[in-house]
Amino acid sequence: xxxxxxxxxxxxxxxxxxxxxxxxxxxxxxxxxxxxxxxxxxxxxxxxxxxxxxxxxxxxxxxxxxxxxxxxxxxxxxxxxxxxxxxxxxxxxxxxxxxxxxxxxxxxxxxxxxxxxxxxxxxxxxxxxxxxxxxxxxxxxxxxxxxxxxxxxxxxxxxxxxxxxxxxxxxxxxxxxxxxxxxxxxxxxxxxxxxxxxxxxxxxxxxxxxxxxxxxxxxxxxxxxxxxxxxxxxxxxxxxxxxxxxxxxxxxxxxxxxxxxxxxxxxxxxxxxxxxxxxxxxxxxxxxxxxxxxxxxxxxxxxxxxxxxxxxxxxxxxxxxxxxxxxxxxxxxxxxxxxxxxxxxxxxxxxxxxxxxxxxxxxx
Amino acid sequence: xxxxxxxxxxxxxxxxxxxxxxxxxxxxxxxxxxxxxxxxxxxxxxxxxxxxxxxxxxxxxxxxxxxxxxxxxxxxxxxxxxxxxxxxxxxxxxxxxxxxxxxxxxxxxxxxxxxxxxxxxxxxxxxxxxxxxxxxxxxxxxxxxxxxxxxxxxxxxxxxxxxxxxxxxxxxxxxxxxxxxxxxxxxxxxxxxxxxxxxxxxxxxxxxxxxxxxxxxxxxxxxxxxxxxxxxxxxxxxxxxxxxxxxxxxxxxxxxxxxxxxxxxxxxxxxxxxxxxxxxxxxxxxxxxxxxxxxxxxxxxxxxxxxxxxxxxxxxxxxxxxxxxxxxxxxxxxxxxxxxxxxxxxxxxxxxxxxxxxxxxxxxxxxxxxxxxxxxxxxxxx
Numbered sequence: 200x201x202x203x204x205x206x207x208x209x210x211x212x213x214x215x216x217x218x219x220x221x222x223x224x225x226x227x228x229x230x231x232x233x234x235x236x237x238x239x240x241x242x243x244x245x246x247x248x249x250x251x252x253x254x255x256x257x258x259x260x261x262x263x264x265x266x267x268x269x270x271x272x273x274x275x276x277x278x279x280x281x282x283x284x285x286x287x288x289x290x291x292x293x294x295x296x297x298x299x300x301x302x303x304x305x306x307x308x309x310x311x312x313x314x315x316x317x318x319x320x321x322x323x324x325x326x327x328x329x330x331x332x333x334x335x336x337x338x339x340x341x342x343x344x345x346x347x348x349x350x351x352x353x354x355x356x357x358x359x360x361x362x363x364x365x366x367x368x369x370x371x372x373x374x375x376x377x378x379x380x381x382x383x384x385x386x387x388x389x390x391x392x393x394x395x396x397x398x399x400x401x402x403x404x405x406x407x408x409x410x411x412x413x414x415x416x417x418x419x420x421x422x423x424x425x426x427x428x429x430x431x432x433x434x435x436x437x438x439x440x441x442x443x444x445x446x447x448x449x450x451x452x453x454x455x456x457x458x459x460x461x462x463x464x465x466x467x468x469x470x471x472x473x474x475x476x477x478x479x480x481x482x483x484x485x486x487x488x489x490x491x492x493x494x495x496x497x498x499x500x501x502x503x504x505x506x507x508x509x510x511x512x513x514x515x516x517x518x519x520x521x522x523x524x525x526x527x528x529x530x531x532x533x534x535x536x537x538x539x540x541x542x543x544x545x546x547x548x549x550x551x552x553x554x555x556x557x558x559x560x561x562x563x
Numbered sequence: 564x565x566x567x568x569x570x571x572x573x574x575x576x577x578x579x580x581x582x583x584x585x586x587x588x589x590x591x592x593x594x595x596x597x598x599x600x601x602x603x604x605x606x607x608x609x610x611x612x613x614x615x616x617x618x619x620x621x622x623x624x625x626x627x628x629x630x631x632x633x634x635x636x637x638x639x640x641x642x643x644x645x646x647x648x649x650x651x652x653x654x655x656x657x658x659x660x661x662x663x664x665x666x667x668x669x670x671x672x673x674x675x676x677x678x679x680x681x682x683x684x685x686x687x688x689x690x691x692x693x694x695x696x697x698x699x700x701x702x703x704x705x706x707x708x709x710x711x712x713x714x715x716x717x718x719x720x721x722x723x724x725x726x727x728x729x730x731x732x733x734x735x736x737x738x739x740x741x742x743x744x745x746x747x748x749x750x751x752x753x754x755x756x757x758x759x760x761x762x763x764x765x766x767x768x769x770x771x772x773x774x775x776x777x778x779x780x781x782x783x784x785x786x787x788x789x790x791x792x793x794x795x796x797x798x799x800x801x802x803x804x805x806x807x808x809x810x811x812x813x814x815x816x817x818x819x820x821x822x823x824x825x826x827x828x829x830x831x832x833x834x835x836x837x838x839x840x841x842x843x844x845x846x847x848x849x850x851x852x853x854x855x856x857x858x859x860x861x862x863x864x865x866x867x868x869x870x871x872x873x874x875x876x877x878x879x880x881x882x883x884x885x886x887x888x889x890x891x892x893x894x895x896x897x898x899x900x901x902x903x904x905x906x907x908x909x910x911x912x913x914x915x916x917x918x919x920x921x922x923x924x925x926x927x928x929x930x931x932x933x934x935x936x937x938x939x940x941x942x943x944x945x
Contacts (some may be wrong), residue, residue, distance in 0.1 A: 202785055203813065204723055205756045211670060212815040222821055239618050247613045250830070254609060259601035261594065261799045264577075292746050295802070297653050298825030307834045325820035331666065332691070379735055436620055436829035457660040458687040464828040465800035466609060 217277040217330025220323045221547075223536045225296070228434030233558055234386070234536040236297075237374075237427070237435035238324075238514055240485065242470075246433070249473025250466045258465050265449065266293025266441075266459045267468050273475035275427055281404065282413035286443045292452055293428070293471075296438035297402055300425040302328040304398045304442055304450045306365065308423055309334050312364035312396070316357040318346040322372035322400070337362040339420070345508040346376020347543055351385055358393040365395065370411060372401040373489045373541045373548050375512030377404070379411040387417035395421065399514040402426030402440075406486065406512040420445050428471045429478050431514065433483065437550040438466040489513040489551050496555045503563030513551060515522045524562050531561035575892060577888060583749050583905040590934035592922045593905040595732070595878060600796040600850075601834075602845035606806070608837030619829045623821035625805070626652025626832045632839040633805050639876055641761060642735065642778035648809040652817050652828050653835075656802035657762045657791030663690045664787045666709050667816045668756045669694035673723040675758070678709035678910045679880065680758075682732045684747070700915060702871040703883050707734035709804065711745035718749075720921045724756040725749070727776055730763040730876025733921040737767055737875040737879055743774040747782045757786040759784045762804075765795045765846060766853055767876040775808070784809050787816070794878065795846055796838045801831040853878055856924035856931055863935035867942055878925055881909065885918040894945065902937035915943065 224235035252528060262393065265271060271291040278286055294300040301433070305328045309315050316337040317325060337357050338422060339349035348371055357365070370377040378386065397414055399422050404465075405413035415424040422445035428434070442452060451541050456462075490513050497516070500507055506519035517538070525547065528535055533554060538546030574786065583589045612619075624630065625649065634647040645651055654660040661684055669675055671693035675819055677685060677696045686800070689696055699717050701707040727746060729738040738746070750757050755774045764773045778788035791804030806816055855873055864871055864882055871882040891908035898904050909919025922938075924931060 202756075203752050203783065204756060205809075208668065208670075208723075208756070209811055209815065212667075218815075218818040219821055222623070222825060224620050225826055226620055235620070236859070239851060242613070242617045247610075247617070251610050254601070254606045257600045259606070259798060259800045261596050295824045298821075299823065301824050313897075322820075327818075331819065331822050332693075382910070391642070395597065433617065436618060436826070438824070438826060438828050454573065455691075457577070457658075458684055458691065459659055459803065459823065460802065461658045462802065464802045464831050465654075466613075466826045466830050466834075470830075482744075524764060 201233035202474055205228045207291055215330050217326045217422050220326050221540055222323055222327065227550060231554045232530050232553060233552065233554060234534040234548070235550060238431050238552060240431060240433045242433040243477055245477055246470050246473045250470035250492045254466055258469060262462050262465055264462050265453050265464060266312040267472065270468050270475065273472060275443070277475060277478070278424065280493040281410065283416040284413065284419055284443070284456065290443050290449060290451050290455040292442040293468060294440040294442060294456070295460060297425065297427050297539055298324045298328070299467065300442045301325060302331065303455055304425055305329055305334070306332055306397070306425045307452045307455050308398060308448055309364060313363045313549040314364065316362040316365045318349045318367065318421045320373055321368055324365060335495040343508060346371055346374035348376050348378065351382060351401050354445065355388060355389055358389055358395055361396040363393065365397040366398055368400040370512040372400065372403065373538065373543060373546070374508040375403060375510030375515050376508065377411045378406055378510040383412040383414055386414055387511060390418050390421050396424065397421065398423045400425050402430050403483065403512040403514060405430060406489065408490065408513065411511065411520040415443060423448055429474060432472060432474045434467070434470055437470055439463065439467045453516050486513060492555060493551045496551065496559050499556060503559065505559070505562055508546065515548055515550055517546050517548045518562060519545055520562055521545055527561045528558060531557060533558045533561060573911070574686060576907060577872060579895060579899060579905060582641050582899055589903045589905060590926065590930050591905045591927065592934050592936065593907045594808050595771070595794065595923060596799045597797040597849065597925045597927065598927055599796065599849055601798050601801070604836060604841050605798070605837045606833050607704040609830050609834040612833030616833055620830060621826060621829060623826050624817045625651065625827060627854060628720055629653055629832045630866065631838050632836050633807070636839050637807050640764060641775040641781065643775055643807060645807045646810065650807055650813050652806050652813055652820055654804040654806060654820060655824055657789055657793055657804040658684060660789035660806045661685065661760065661793065663816050664758050664818050665689055665694070666692050667812060667817055668724050668758060668787060671763065672721060672872060674721045674856060675721060675724050675726055676714060677716050677726045680726060680734050680916045681726065683912050685726060698845055701734065703881065707731065707736040707881070708742070708876065709738070711749055712743055715749055718753050724758055726758045728760040729773060731747065732763065732877060733879055733881045734872055735874030735877040735879055735881060736872060737771040737773055739809065740772055740774045744779060747776050747779045749808060750785055751781040755785065755824040757782065759788040759792045760785050760872065761788055762794055763877040764790065766850055766859060766878060767852055768874065771875040774789065778920060789930060792835055793883055794928055798838065799847065801834055803827065803831045803835045853924060856928060859928065859937040860922060860924050860935065879923040881921050883918060883921050884895060884920055889945060890917045891920055898938060898941040899943065902941045904934050904937050904941065
């Protein structure tokens with residue numbers, strides 16, 4: 200006889216549409232996989248050596264819940280250099296990838312607020328994390344002309360209406376669009392004016408020419424900054440992310456991390472620590488390569504009359520693409536991320552890489 | 564009361580761990596972290612994966628080859644038949660498996676029957692899910708046996724699931740085949756889900772026998788069963804575990820897994836394949852060592868005149884300290900401060916267990932002997 204308990208349980212899960220949204224792949228499988236979250240670059244052998252040395256010296260046991268001390272320190276140092284913040288190790292929580300950082304911030308910081316304002320277009324991991332334990336959500340409509348970021352007016356309206364916690368991506372995980380320095384300053388002012396706070400996904404900031412303003416620099420006491428450690432370094436499938444936040448926010452997230460995972464994989468953490476020492480070495484070269492590939496793709500797209508969304512991060516681009524265009528992409532053997540999963544219809548997201556030109560050609 | 568003494572549950576344990584770190588000569592008989600390093604062939608496989616599989620991409624449920632290895636393992640060890648493609652989800656250690664299992668099976672107001680004492684994270688996870696713990700108390704005089712008749716009496720119209728951790732943490736009792744049969748029948752009769760935690764299934768002593776509820780008739784379709792490589796292969800830092808269960812429910816577990824952490828480290832997954840499919844002699848060696856150490860600890864406790872439930876499995880003993888007339892948090896604090904031995908207070912596992920200590924036997928024998936000597940001194944001074 201079928202279990203009624205299980206039937207009811209399954210019905211409850213099925214009704215939670217947020218959990219059914221597919222996530223893009225964590226990292227590219229091959230050159231034609233332009234839909235994944237991270238580009239693929241072969242790992243520097245020093246990163247492998249760092250991880251192997253740790254394992255062979257017996258670092259195979261539990262480590263501290265918030266992460267190994269040296270990695271927390273390295274992450275704080277990198278964030279401070281890139282964003283102008285003044286985080287200490289105690290402000291850093293190492294996570295098992297970016298999705299765990301999303302989950303912990305949304306669920307644990309979110310629990311301290313009645314509502315959370317989230318863009319109608321964002322990485323699908325946001326909706327999934329919200330779906331695990333429902334929070335009262337205030338939708339922040341986005342504007343296509345802004346690369347699917349919420350306008351400052353929409354942010355102001357949400358704050359004026361009582362929303363005191365925002366979740367924002369800058370750069371956008373769909374288009375790569377980022378808030379300008381002035382816009383970030385205005386957001387910080389609005390937070391201060393309303394005694395509000397923000398979760399700020401800045402994982403793609405390193406792919407923006409001349410860097411990307413971080414809200415954490417202007418509202419450090421009211422911002423949790425999340426991201427990968429480090430996006431595009433080659434550790435995508437190793438899953439290392441981080442949360443930088445005021446210590447009174449870190450404490451409950453650390454407790455929750457203990458409850459749901461105890462700690463992050465030691466091999467991954469030691470690899471990230473080794474990566475922290477060389478992350479700057481290859482960055483400019485990779486960024487330059489991406490910039491050239493992206494410029495060529497944009498030129499071709501313009502020639503073909505394709506509609507592009509504004510974007511600042513060089514690692515991806517988003518284009519208008521109807522069903523027929525998507526079929527052509529599929530015929531060309533190109534994998535892409537579907538805008539629908541992010542909340543944006545008729546848009547595709549492509550990684551910048553060797554096959555991006557082929558994808559643009561197919562879309563034309 | 565000092566701030567220290569106000570901590571409870573997991574926070575209390577972390578407070579003690581932090582203090583233990585400040586002593587150079589500390590002997591740790593608290594945390595469930597085996598002293599053995601991960602076997603060399605597993606580390607070698609990880610190194611190979613770092614070079615040759617660094618960019619492998621796995622679905623959130625895990626690498627197909629690992630899920631196949633897990634399916635073969637649960638068939639071989641637990642006698643559970645699962646389809647690797649649809650009935651296995653790989654997790655960030657047993658802890659994430661536990662959290663997912665609770666979230667998948669229980670929601671707001673749902674009751675979970677928990678034989679106590681039990682691993683404190685079940686209560687924490689249940690609180691996150693909005694569920695309600697219904698404790699069924701057990702006694703050391705009966706080796707912490709959860710009597711099916713007592714469990715039956717705890718069932719209400721809101722009961723949705725039954726937690727069966729065998730060998731139990733911290734009580735170290737093993738549910739007998741007859742009791743397991745009765746508990747599965749009870750779950751069937753009342754249409755309850757079973758959350759089974761088999762993480763210590765390879766560490767069972769004397770003539771005791773481990774039985775997985777999902778291996779019994781009527782058990783599989785209503786059971787989610789977790790396990791991990793942490794304890795059996797000394798891989799606590801790798802964070803690799805799994806849940807097996809019926810395909811319909813496992814699809815939901817996979818969705819929750821994607822929502823919580825997105826995936827599991829690709830290197831840990833390759834290491835896991837090596838652990839499950841490679842030589843098992845390291846596991847046998849560790850099991851034999853734990854059996855010797857267990858005897859050593861029990862002899863010392865007998866010498867101190869302490870009472871305990873005989874550990875039928877697992878890697879620890881849950882000993883009664885009522886004779887001290889003190890709260891276990893205070894006793895653990897004094898043993899740590901005065902003798903630099905870390906043991907876990909029973910109150911961290913359950914507020915009903917303020918007169919117990921959990922002591923692990925996850926240290927080299929010479930350290931264990933020294934730890935027990937110091938503990939004897941500490942007990943004499945209380």
